[in-house]
Amino acid sequence: MPTSSETLELLDAIADEMVSEFGISRAEAVARINEQWHGQDLSDEDSLILHEEEHYWAFVIHYGxxxxxxxxxxxxxxxxxxxxxxxxxxxWTVPD
Structure with missing residues (x-):
């Protein structure tokens, strides 16, 4: 999915949060993130996902x-x- 540098930084922080908070692999965290936002354009600097922090998104994604x-x-x-x-x-785009 297209991302801005700011959005990519947030996605990386979300993956880190999911790994530390839920004990899942980075590969699983990235797969969950990819599933959450596949087909969307996250390259806009005003992207809606930037209005919440990684902790929020980690929980929303992990618990559906x-x-x-x-x-x-x-x-x-x-x-x-x-x-x-x-x-x-x-x-699943990142190896275990």
Whole structure:
């Protein structure tokens, strides 16, 4: 997808946040990000995704938009993450 340098920086920070917050591989984080925004043009400097920080997007992407509690110490033991994209989906662009 087309990105601006600022958007690309945010996407990289989102992947880092997903790896540290959820313990998933970078490859899975990138695949989830690719699935989230495939087919969209993120090259505009006023892109909507730039209006939120990486923590927000990491949770939205990982839990499929269903984030019941944004508190830092929230008990996530019963939260179900959205399944990662299928292996042959084309979203997996980074090796494990």
């Amino acid at each position: 938009g269903n984030v019941p509690d944004w508190s830092p110490g929230a008990d996530r033991s019963t939260w179900a993450p959205k399944p990662p994209p299928a292996a042959g989906s084309g979203f």
